[in-house]
Amino acid sequence: MEKDITIYDIARDLGVSPTTVSRALNNHPAVKEKTKKKIFQAASDMGYQSNIFAANLRSKRTNNIGVIVPSLNSNFQASVLAGMEKVANAAGFNLVISQSLESIEKEIANTRSMFNSRVDGLLVSLASDAENLAHFAPFHKRGIPVIFYDRIANSDSSTGVAIDNIQAAQIATNHLIDQGCKKIVHVLGSTNVSVYSDRLKGYKYALMDKNISFDQDQIIVLSDINEEAGEKIVAQILKMDPLPDGIFISNDACAASCMNHLKQKGIRIPEDMAIVGFNNELISRLVEPKITTINYPGFEMGEVAMKNMINYLDEPSNTTLHNTNKITLRSELLIRESSLKKKK
Known part of the structure; x- marks a missing residue:
């Protein structure tokens, strides 16, 4: 069985005094940062961290x-x-x-x-x-x-x-339904992430409540829902037949980008397509028309x-x-x- 590494072993290995090693491991201000780093590294490499090293350091707050x-x-x-x-x-x-x-x-x-x-x-x-x-x-x-x-x-x-992301998405989707939307696209991030899987649930619950059938083709999942994704999303939306009349997007920057690309294609917002974003970011208040959104504190x-x-x-x-x-x-x-x- 290997013997425990001591501060004397580390001191011998680095050519410093055992006192310096002890002070460094206790985060003493008298030891230079460069020396501390060298000692921490040696302690870790030599397996010292698994015993007293960790105990000494854990007993003190780093703030x-x-x-x-x-x-x-x-x-x-x-x-x-x-x-x-x-x-x-x-x-x-x-x-x-x-x-x-x-x-x-x-x-x-x-x-x-x-x-x-x-x-x-x-x-x-x-x-x-x-x-x-x-x-x-x-x-x-x-x-x-x-x-x-x-x-x-x-x-x-x-x-x-x-x-409560389920409730927030349900409220957002219900609002679009109340505005007369029947075909609502939902744009979201990976459903491995709790916030997006919950928002998808909320979207589905709202459709269910109003007896609107769920269509998987109206779900657009992207690894990154950001401003750059807008053009790609709009290209996908414009291939849909019939065109959707509402879009619920899980991010305001992405919603603003989608809106700009839709307007460039002659789609009127909200007359042809109503848009709801998420997060209440500054961009949602700067674009025209201003974007309906969920205020996320x-x-x-x-x-x-x-x-x-x-x-x-x-x-x-x-x-x-x-x-x-x-x-x-x-x-x-x-x-x-x-x-x-x-x-x-």
Whole structure:
């Protein structure tokens, strides 16, 4: 059996004093960052992290909270991060932010990096292809809290903050039906992601309630629903016969792009096609006609998720999430000109 690696082994290997190694492993400010990094690396390579190294470091807070987002190129995620930052800064915590770029491999690498950086807690909005959540197990084992937001894990053991996406999509689709739409296209992201699978359910429930038959051909699923996707979506829509009279798009930037491409093809909005977006992003209020959308409270979501994280770190047994597992925030339909076939 291999003997345990000690600080003396690391010191001998690097040619530094055992005191320097001990101080570095305890994150002492007297040790230069470059030396600390070298010592952390050697400790990890030599297998020291699996014993006292981890115990020493876990006993102290770093005051860093990790955040993994699917993409920083998103107004919604930017407003969530602003909400998180406000609460974290007030409580003396820093954010360590990384993006998965919608890739499970990158999310796993980010998670490992956050773990090795010894963050006190982790806030995550899952990548679109994240199905297995085994990469969060080391955090659970160490008692490091992991809170999901927006795109949350479908498991009883995970905690999260979200809106009721089923209800929001049902309300959006019902609004289009109330405006006289009979053939409604729904544009959404990968249904592996909880928010999109829930919105598809809400869309289907609305059709069912009004006895409108569901048609799979009216569902357009894209890996990335963004501004660039607009042209592709419109090309697909214009091939439909008969043409749809309503479109419900899970993202405002994409909805605005679709609207522009439709107008270029001579389609009148909302007379020929009514449009509803999602997220209440700035773009929805700047285009003409202004876009009906679901107000998704990103800033509030960031605040609530971070408050619960910090409460958990301060009092692990006495937090809302500890007792409820999930916090659901309110969303609402904001009706504007893009969907009003029936003028007020």
